[in-house]
Amino acid sequence: MHRTNLTAANDSASWVGLSLELQRATEPGLRPEAANGNQIVLSQGPHVVLSARIDDDRGGVAYSRTDHYRSPIAPLRATEVRAVSERGQPSWYTRWAHRFADALEASPIGPLHEGRWVLSRRLAREGMARTGDGPARPWRSLLLDEHPDGSIDWFTGSWRVVPLRRMPTPGEGRVKAYRKQAREGILPPALLWWFSGLNCYVVLDGHARLVAALAENREPAVLVLSRAPSGEQTRTGTDRALSAYHLTMSVLDGPHPVTDRQGAARDASRLLATQLHHLAVDYAPTRAWPMPAAHRPGLGTPRV
Incomplete structure (x- = not known):
């Protein structure tokens, strides 16, 4: 796996993400499957962990979870957590991103x-560009913690967070340990995955950490895993952004006077940097595989 640290568009010292590039062709252990244009299953190995059906009017989706989901991240040891200091700083997120990347690759x-x-x-949602810096209140409405069944209204409920297993209670032992870490300011981030089939995030790891942060009235820190635009999409977007930039500069360098040319050129450069940055970090659709007959309603018994 090739990794590249990504920095903010206009601040090379500010870490915003980690790019992961995998060359080998492999079918993932946690795999979305689709059929008939409106049926979705999330499988993990031989088991179904979530099944969903998109509404006929394409206005939302109903889903049901099983109790078979297992996190791809091994439990985080307390000594490991305490070794990663400076919570909330870019270096803190960077270290946890590499830790999660190691675990996901293996x-x-x-x-x-x-x-x-x-x-x-x-966290791509209006008004919530970053997380981990405020109180818990905005997050309480994001978490869809009904179990096992739930639904998402895409007109009002997109960009929310769907656990892949039953959420623990604030009084459970492991949650109590995480609550202590939250009070000390060292609670690790939860790991989310952008799942475009639901138009929401799902929780890959950190169900108990989310509960602990909310129980302590702290906004959870998160890291989001998402597919990135393909090389072809990136090249096309880059060409368009550069063409618009060159056109703007040609106008500024033309024979007609321009008020505050220096400011306009600076704005054009910032816009170009922002557009190129978005091409590096924007979410791409989640890939899905054909659904086996055994997972299709009415065609067999799901392997659960």
């Missing part, structure tokens, strides 16, 4: 397959 039950991925702080 795991046979994770979602990685060939192509480019990004692990970032970016």
Whole structure:
């Protein structure tokens, strides 16, 4: 796996994500499957962990979870957590991103397959560009913790967070340990995965850490795994951004006077940097595989 640290568009010292590029062709252990244009299954090895059906009017999706999901991340040891200091700083997120990347690369039950991925702080939702810096209140409405069944209204409920297993209670032993870490300011981030089939995030790892942060009225820190735009999409977007930039500069360098040419040129350069940055970190659609007959409703018994 080739890794590249990504920095902010206009601040090379600010870490925003980790680019992961996998060359080998492999079918992931955690794998979305689709059929008939409206049926979705999330399988992990031989088991179904989530099944969903998109509404006929394409206005939302109903889903049901099983109790078979297993995290691809091994439990985090307390000594390891305490060794990663400076919570909330870019270096703290960077270290946890590399830790999660190591685990995902080695795991046979994770979602990685060939192509480019990004692990970032970016929770793509209006008004919530980054996480881990505020109180818990905005997060309470994001978490869809009904179990086992739930639904998402895409007109009002997109970009929310779907656990892949039953959420623990605030009083459970492991949650109590995480609550202590939250009070000390060292609670590790949860790991989310952008799942475009649901138009929401799913929780890959950190169900108990999310509960602990909310129980202590702290906004959870998260890292988001997402597929990145393909090389062809990136090249096309880059060409368009450069063409627009060159056109702007040609106008500024033309025979007609321009008010505050220096400021306009600076704005054009910042816009170009922002557009190129978005091409590196934007979410791409989640890849899906054909659904086996055994997973299709009415065609067999799901392997659960």
